[in-house]
Amino acid sequence: MNKKQDLIKAGIRLFAAQGFDSTTTLQITKEAGLTEPSLYYHFQGKHELFTYILNTTFEKYFARMESLKNETPSRFEKIENLIDMHFQFVYEMPDEIYLAVSTCPARLKDPEDMCAKNIQKQRLWLISFLTDCLDTGIESNEFIKVPIEETVGLLIAMINGLVRQRGLHLENLIGIKETAVEFCRRSLVKNKH
Amino acid sequence: MNKKQDLIKAGIRLFAAQGFDSTTTLQITKEAGLTEPSLYYHFQGKHELFTYILNTTFEKYFARMESLKNETPSRFEKIENLIDMHFQFVYEMPDEIYLAVSTCPARLKDPEDMCAKNIQKQRLWLISFLTDCLDTGIESNEFIKVPIEETVGLLIAMINGLVRQRGLHLENLIGIKETAVEFCRRSLVKNKH
């Protein structure tokens, strides 16, 4: 089980850094301290390793997202927690979240591909979560009136953009999460007074 | 010159859709209605074609960005125009802008690579442009006081996220640009009393 974990770790790191096609089985096994054929002992092949990693990652990701649903703070706190969770995730496992958010655009064309399916599922989950937030937030007068579908699209783009930025190590500012949260709060939450 | 343009077009489409490594010279030349060796008549090889496309795209991109500098509306209008320009670009040439914003993370590790250089240049340009906007906007009391560096990072993430979303055809809402602009305006521009 030890070496299998090494293969997975190496796969996560290399797939995240280079993409699926540019990562060779030799690189992965070398990084795991093994020879090439042993990848085929633990997995059916390169593709199954990738699939395995992606599925595992998405499982973790969806598990975290599910737990957000069950908390019951104010609407905006839900959004805050969503942003928070993504930053938390990217802090704990930068390569995994990068994979989950950014992988395989090449594959998005084939909707049967497991990669496309997960990306789609993630998008639908976020849409459902945020739509619900905005809907009830506007109704309860916590939020100002905004076009819901478009605002949801914008928030998703923002979160994905922030995660990608981090995953690619293009930015590493400590306070950016708070800034993002405040930015959204000012835009959405009605001024008490 | 005609066939060369066909090669470039095919390259843009395929590199954007599949990435550099997953795109083969056969695919490109077939889509251009040619055979493989003719790619080597027009370009030194696959790599030079990619470089050529990326440079051309970034030239167009930077040209548009430069023209934004010379306009002298209010600070927020500058940001609005920046967002606008990206949506305009993604509308006119969806594959090019997707390439410019999202390509070759695999290459980002090698800072000598032209791809990494352009991405870096884009980032620096956006940082400089937005920093200047926020700086003077805050100073002139048009904007509320926000942490500049972080807000700049957030705005870049948002723009990249929006462009990526469109490039991948994950979203196609008509009013999202206006929603994004208003979202930012509410967050940044001081309420005239």
Added chain:
Amino acid sequence: MNKKQDLIKAGIRLFAAQGFDSTTTLQITKEAGLTEPSLYYHFQGKHELFTYILNTTFEKYFARMESLKNETPSRFEKIENLIDMHFQFVYEMPDEIYLAVSTCPARLKDPEDMCAKNIQKQRLWLISFLTDCLDTGIESNEFIKVPIEETVGLLIAMINGLVRQRGLHLENLIGIKETAVEFCRRSLVKNKH
């Protein structure tokens, strides 16, 4: 077309001598005076080369068999011609006929496989041809009364056995064809007396 023919010839010889699995693409291309990848220029792969050879061979084989149908000698002469044709074929293209008669028992399990289909087609053709011969030969009193289905099975086994023996160079007797024909004649044709 020259080198493609060389590949085909090498394929015929090697597949006949060693079987499909034991023959490597390197052997084939080397024997054809080429390097390995060129096999993939002319064919989709090793499997397609094999399929191509087998189909071509069976086409030739079936063409010869068809021409036997149109001749109208006595019943026994039809059988004589059938035996003759197989010896002629094995003389002209020993490897091809060996392939046609003996290949790919491993594949016979999958009835969708083109190899199994051709073998099946050959068998059915021979059954139909010989059944017709015996049927009408017995009716017309040229032949003695024999169990038809079983005699057909026997004659097919005999022909296949003779061809295999030759294809494997286990026997090379000049007069064996005549001996076979006379053997069958004595067994089938009524004594004119």
Added chain:
Amino acid sequence: MNKKQDLIKAGIRLFAAQGFDSTTTLQITKEAGLTEPSLYYHFQGKHELFTYILNTTFEKYFARMESLKNETPSRFEKIENLIDMHFQFVYEMPDEIYLAVSTCPARLKDPEDMCAKNIQKQRLWLISFLTDCLDTGIESNEFIKVPIEETVGLLIAMINGLVRQRGLHLENLIGIKETAVEFCRRSLVKNKH
């Protein structure tokens, strides 16, 4: 000894069905309910297992053939018994006889190979047995005068063809053995009176 027998059985079945090269050690051990390394406990390797099977099979085969020699019926009954024995063998152990009669054309090139040696030995045995039959049968006036060498070749081809046909499950007629025997009898045995 139990598991060793399972390995042998699996080997017989798979080698007969797929040939030596196309059968993997994994298939064999899986079918025997074991894992790969245990093959190496019981045998030196795949090759030795094959050799072992082939030798055992040929031993049984030769033993049966030897016992035919010692019976002393008429000449034709000897041939009848030979045919009978092969049908008996193919009925009792279809895979073994198929292996004995049809294996490893790939190996026939190397005359040192044990496979080629056995096939050669079988052929020589049959030649000697049948030559003796025909020789004395003709001399004693039981048989008509036929070219001996060629008729022997024909009978061997016939027997091999019948066995192969059965081994490959291409035919399964109940009365074919009798038909074959009568076919030969009519061709060889002098009409009494």
Added chain:
DNA sequence: CATGAATGAGATTTCATTCAT
């Protein structure tokens, strides 16, 4: 006896690239 884990050798296949025409 048996297995989980690993490997060296080698097979098939892909692909960017070249070259003669």
Added chain:
DNA sequence: GATGAATGAAATCTCATTCAT
């Protein structure tokens, strides 16, 4: 300008075999 034919290099994968346990 363009192509048919070919190739070197390398990638994925298979398989008989080994070894520690």
